[in-house]
Amino acid sequence: MNCLSVERLGKRYGPRQLFKDISFGLEKGQKTAIVARNGTGKSTLLKCIAGLETPDEGKVTFNKGLRIGYLDQNVVMTATHSLVDEMLDQDDPVTNAIRAYEHAVERHLGDEELHRAVDQMTELNAWDHEARVKRLLFQFNLRDLEQPVNTLSGGQQKRVAMAKVLINMPDVLILDEPTNHLDMQMIEQLEEELSAPGVTLLLVTHDRHFLDNVCDEILEMEFGQFTRFTGNYSYYVEKKAALDEVRDATQQHLKGLMKSELEWVRKMPRARGTKSKSRLDKFETIKSLATRDFSRDQVSIDVKTERLGGKVIEARNLTKSFGDPSVPETYKPIVSHWSYSLKAGDRIGIVGPNGIGKSTFLDLLTEKVKPDAGTVSVGSTVILGIFGQQGLEIKEDKRIIEVVRDIADVIPLSKGKTLTASALLERFLFDKEQQYQYVSTLSGGEKRRLYLCTVLMKNPNVLVLDEPTNDLDIPTLNALEDFLTELDICLLVVSHDRFFMDKICTKLLVFEGEGKIKEWVGSYTELREMQKAREVQAQRTKSAETVAKKVEVPLAKTAVTGTKGAKKKMSFGERNELKRLDAEIPALEKKKEELLLALAKGGTDHHKIMELSLELEKVIASLDKQSERWLELTEKAEQEGAG
Numbered sequence: 001m002n003c004l005s006v007e008r009l010g011k012r013y014g015p016r017q018l019f020k021d022i023s024f025g026l027e028k029g030q031k032t033a034i035v036a037r038n039g040t041g042k043s044t045l046l047k048c049i050a051g052l053e054t055p056d057e058g059k060v061t062f063n064k065g066l067r068i069g070y071l072d073q074n075v076v077m078t079a080t081h082s083l084v085d086e087m088l089d090q091d092d093p094v095t096n097a098i099r100a101y102e103h104a105v106e107r108h109l110g111d112e113e114l115h116r117a118v119d120q121m122t123e124l125n126a127w128d129h130e131a132r133v134k135r136l137l138f139q140f141n142l143r144d145l146e147q148p149v150n151t152l153s154g155g156q157q158k159r160v161a162m163a164k165v166l167i168n169m170p171d172v173l174i175l176d177e178p179t180n181h182l183d184m185q186m187i188e189q190l191e192e193e194l195s196a197p198g199v200t201l202l203l204v205t206h207d208r209h210f211l212d213n214v215c216d217e218i219l220e221m222e223f224g225q226f227t228r229f230t231g232n233y234s235y236y237v238e239k240k241a242a243l244d245e246v247r248d249a250t251q252q253h254l255k256g257l258m259k260s261e262l263e264w265v266r267k268m269p270r271a272r273g274t275k276s277k278s279r280l281d282k283f284e285t286i287k288s289l290a291t292r293d294f295s296r297d298q299v300s301i302d303v304k305t306e307r308l309g310g311k312v313i314e315a316r317n318l319t320k321s322f323g324d325p326s327v328p329e330t331y332k333p334i335v336s337h338w339s340y341s342l343k344a345g346d347r348i349g350i351v352g353p354n355g356i357g358k359s360t361f362l363d364l365l366t367e368k369v370k371p372d373a374g375t376v377s378v379g380s381t382v383i384l385g386i387f388g389q390q391g392l393e394i395k396e397d398k399r400i401i402e403v404v405r406d407i408a409d410v411i412p413l414s415k416g417k418t419l420t421a422s423a424l425l426e427r428f429l430f431d432k433e434q435q436y437q438y439v440s441t442l443s444g445g446e447k448r449r450l451y452l453c454t455v456l457m458k459n460p461n462v463l464v465l466d467e468p469t470n471d472l473d474i475p476t477l478n479a480l481e482d483f484l485t486e487l488d489i490c491l492l493v494v495s496h497d498r499f500f501m502d503k504i505c506t507k508l509l510v511f512e513g514e515g516k517i518k519e520w521v522g523s524y525t526e527l528r529e530m531q532k533a534r535e536v537q538a539q540r541t542k543s544a545e546t547v548a549k550k551v552e553v554p555l556a557k558t559a560v561t562g563t564k565g566a567k568k569k570m571s572f573g574e575r576n577e578l579k580r581l582d583a584e585i586p587a588l589e590k591k592k593e594e595l596l597l598a599l600a601k602g603g604t605d606h607h608k609i610m611e612l613s614l615e616l617e618k619v620i621a622s623l624d625k626q627s628e629r630w631l632e633l634t635e636k637a638e639q640e641g642a643g
Contacts, residue, residue, distance in 0.1 A: 001028045003066060003172050003200050004049070009058035011044055013441075018044055022058070022226050024219060026172070031194070031201040033211050035236070036221035037429065038445030038473040042204045043073050043176050045221075049202065050174045062172070067092065069170035073177045073204075073444060073471070075161040077149040083142055086149045086160060087133045092168050097126045118612075122596055127616055129167075131624050136163045140186060141354050155181030155354070166193065175203040179210055180470050183354040184496055184524070206469055206477060208233050208499040258286045299449070299479035300427040304412045305461045305489055311379035312462060312490055313342040313365055318374040320357075320364055321515065334360050336515030337374070347484075347491040349501045351524060352511025358494045359389060359466055361511075365492065366464055385460025389467045389494075392451035396440035400430055403439065403450060404457065411457045428453045445471045452480070462490040469497040498524050542638065570636055578633040581626055588623045595619060 002025055009022040018041030026032060034042050047053040049060050050070040062068065079086060088095050101117040121127055134145060140159040149160060158181045165173065173194070179187050191213045194201055205211060211218070211233035218229040218236040227243075229236040318338045323330035334357035342348070342365075350358050363369035366384060367376055378384075394403055404421040411419045419427070425435050428449055442450065448471045455463075463484075469477055477500065484491065484504045495501055501508075501524040508520040508527060520527050570578075595616040 003028050003063050005061045006049060007059050009048060009055050011041060011048060011055050019221060026200060026202055028200050029197055030217060031215045032217040032219060033215040034204050034219045035474055037475045038449055039443050040221050046174055046176050046204060066172055067170040069165040069173045071161055071165050071175045071178055075157045077157045080148045080150055082146045083137055083149060083160060084133060084145050087164055087167060090164060094124050094126045094129055094168050097121050097124050098129060128620050133167060136167055172200045177205055178203060179205055179207040179496060182496060184498060187496060206472055206474055207497055254286055299429055299476045301456060301479055301483040302413045303456050304414050304459045306383055308344040308461050308490060309379050309381035312344055312382060314377045315340050316375050318364060318371050320371045333515035335517060338517055344490055347504055347506045349505035349508045349524060350494045351508055356511045356513060358511060362464055362466055362494060382462050383460045385455045385458060385463045387452060387455045387465045387468050391447060392454060394439050398439050399436055400439060401435040407454055407457060424457060445473050448472050449476055465493045467495055469495055469500050574633055581630045585626055585630060588619055592619050592623060
């Protein structure tokens with residue numbers, strides 16, 4: 001079934017044509033990604049399709065009745081209400097049903113309206129919607145449910161927005177850079193959810209691993225053309241390389257043709273007939289195609305690097321935490337008594353869940369933040385280049401060329417070469433005309449590319465990259481990866497981009513929480529394979545232990561108690577509580593189903609409906625509370641078994 005059709009869509013900003021004659025369709029269950037370099041209008045195209053911007057030409061048609069979910073690339077939340085209230089602040093069937101029910105109860109409306117509200121709640125499975133909201137927020141590592149959304153960081157707000165889109169799973173998802181600000185485990189969970197057969201997806205992302213695992217079609221915007229590739233990202237790269245070879249061969253043929261046509265043009269008489277004019281037009285077309293420099297559409301990176309001495313960065317007994325150790329809920333250890341010596345040629349990736357302190361760790365190593373204890377020492381030959389997550393703070397009314405000239409007019413390159421500021425910007429795909437435009441005209445990705453230019457032009461020999469792939473386009477990422485793999489430079493990288501990490505990092509520092517950091521020699525993919533193998537083995541062990549417990553002789557249970565030095569075991573009361581919950585939770589589930597069935601059967605007794613509704617709310621609240629406690633006790637029991 002066709003979900004949407006895009007016909008001859010076009011959009012321009014002032015004299016700049018973003019895109020023109022864009023046409024494609026999206027079938028139910030199809031997962032399509034749009035790939036193009038920054039500044040070509042990918043985000044604007046998504047907004048036009050989602051109905052948030054009006055195209056200058058063409059039209060977008062959705063199948064009637066489809067629910068559309070849209071995630072913006074840049075999320076700004078100014079409301080002062082809580083995370084949960086923000087999640088419920090939506091115009092969709094489920095939240096509308098909840099509002100209608102609450103309105104009917106609060107205003108003591110008549111039997112018919114209350115009955116209609118209850119029926120709708122039951123039909124949409126809305127009774128435990130708030131519990132689902134909380135579970136999804138936890139999945140995105142958003143645990144302070146009462147925190148006002150306007151106090152959240154940009155990354156946290158993006159995760160709230162993602163949760164809002166996913167909670168009711170619309171018929172069509174339109175997502176702009178969905179993996180930004182997610183850690184790798186979150187991305188894997190998102191991949192699993194979006195890969196489901198019934199999910200229809202249109203997205204823009206720089207995450208090539210995500211494109212490989214989720215998408216089955218790539219739409220490329222390049223040189224004013226829109227090309228469709230039926231397959232994942234790896235298929236696209238293979239076919240794209242083949243097409244580029246054909247294009248290059250065709251261009252060589254056209255150069256030969258242009259040469260012969262040029263001889264005719266030189267000999268052509270001044271008086272031009274219709275045939276001569278037609279042939280001259282043909283020559284101009286051939287000349288345009290034959291002389292086009294396709295390399296000017298690719299980022300070209302080159303820097304001069306100074307030699308590193310024996311000492312790069314040394315940490316000794318490094319310790320840093322936030323909060324009060326005596327108040328566990330506020331205490332957050334980042335690193336504890338950690339020592340390490342970064343050597344020339346090291347290419348180190350830093351991985352761990354969001355919020356664990358990776359960015360703070362980089363700030364410690366670059367001496368931007370002071371440790372609570374221990375020391376950091378940076379070698380005298382080190383020239384740091386820091387590409388931070390927050391980006392470059394530039395005045396929006398500044399011209400692009402001025403941003404670079406404020407640092408240097410002439411930039412030294414490798415092998416004794418130099419470049420002017422303007423020529424350097426051209427290598428980063430800012431042509432001469434665009435260089436004199438204001439920073440405010442740039443897209444988010446173009447600003448990141450400009451920021452990268454200002455960092456690399458200082459010729460660092462130690463690069464510290466904090467989420468460098470956020471908002472950078474794939475051509476820039478490919479160029480950056482090639483540059484980093486070929487250059488003799490020291491790297492410290494925090495990134496959620498698995499493709500990027502695998503290509504440039506040879507070892508990892510793995511944050512495990514509670515200030516613990518372990519070194520892993522190998523790629524991120526190898527690390528995850530090892531972790532997944534351990535998870536599978538742990539699950540098998542757990543299953544085997546469960547089976548063994550069911551058949552073991554009761555007397556044998558007492559034979560292993562009282563071992564000196566054993567981990568703290570569950571108390572007798574906790575064991576009894578877990579047994580009680582094992583019985584109570586299924587009973588509550590059954591009670592919930594009975595109440596839903598009773599409400600579904602209907603009736604006209606207003607008081608009876610009110611009574612059933614209130615009882616259902618209490619049962620759901622009790623079920624949530626009991627389930628949370630059951631999880632706590634189960635984890636404790638598993639830890640005891642592992643010990």
